[in-house]
Amino acid sequence: GPSAALIPAAGSGTRLGRGPKAFVEVAGQSLLARSVHALAPHVDEVLVALPAGTDLPAGLPARAIVGGETRQESVRRLLQATTAERVLVHDAARPFVPEQVVHALLEALADTGAATAALPVADTLVRAGTGQPGLDSGLWGDLVAREDLWAVQTPQAFARALLLAAHDQARSEGHAATDDAGLVARQGVRVRLVPGDARLFKVTTPGDLALAEALAAAWDG
Numbered sequence: 001g002p003s004a005a006l007i008p009a010a011g012s013g014t015r016l017g018r019g020p021k022a023f024v025e026v027a028g029q030s031l032l033a034r035s036v037h038a039l040a041p042h043v044d045e046v047l048v049a050l051p052a053g054t055d056l057p058a059g060l061p062a063r064a065i066v067g068g069e070t071r072q073e074s075v076r077r078l079l080q081a082t083t084a085e086r087v088l089v090h091d092a093a094r095p096f097v098p099e100q101v102v103h104a105l106l107e108a109l110a111d112t113g114a115a116t117a118a119l120p121v122a123d124t125l126v127r128a129g130t131g132q133p134g135l136d137s138g139l140w141g142d143l144v145a146r147e148d149l150w151a152v153q154t155p156q157a158f159a160r161a162l163l164l165a166a167h168d169q170a171r172s173e174g175h176a177a178t179d180d181a182g183l184v185a186r187q188g189v190r191v192r193l194v195p196g197d198a199r200l201f202k203v204t205t206p207g208d209l210a211l212a213e214a215l216a217a218a219w220d221g
């Protein structure tokens, strides 16, 4: 059946401090344009949620709607704006999307109806400050076993009906989530973890933007 890419791009980019983040450029191309161009070849249509009062830049193969107050609300509006059977949800703030990850997600989607890109955690993980009376951070607390831990990225792939039901349920319960796979998993649906890619990091801080500039040289060829 038909498929759509849903791109939440309606955030204000507070931590980056450069205005609405989707319009910030890396090596001459906006984060939004990079995300749209990466996903468009894989789907029938691309929908973007933008901040109120902003416009889709000319020439992008996408349709724009106005986003919500939260990422969760922006995605819910995107879901309501399409009838596609399958959706790929992807943060505009992750401008480098390897084609191989998209293919793996679409394959996994056929299995469970839900899949996300994720990376095994490589660093040692420690909880700060636990068991130290009077201190809640800054001291080594308990080690966290990292063997089973994955860092969740986007894109994430879903049967649209399944994700919409999860959003409606969360909304009616006032449950807030930072990610869509978590909402679906909360419904008892099995979510496949597909190997992501370090280059799928989210541009969040000024340091991330510097990293993106450096990576763009290799990515753009």
Ligand code: CTP
Residues within 6 Å of the ligand: 007, 008, 009, 010, 011, 012, 013, 014, 015, 016, 021, 022, 049, 067, 068, 069, 070, 071, 072, 074, 075, 091, 092, 093, 094, 202, 203, 204
């Ligand atoms: N997003 C959205 N609608 C919102 C908030 C966020 O569509 N109301 C989108 C952002 O545009 C981004 C993605 O969700 O593509 C991930 O959010 P985040 O990295 O937190 O971006 P911002 O919210 O813009 O940044 P900040 O939290 O620093 O303000």
Ligand code: MG
Residues within 6 Å of the ligand: 011
């Ligand atoms: Mg945010």
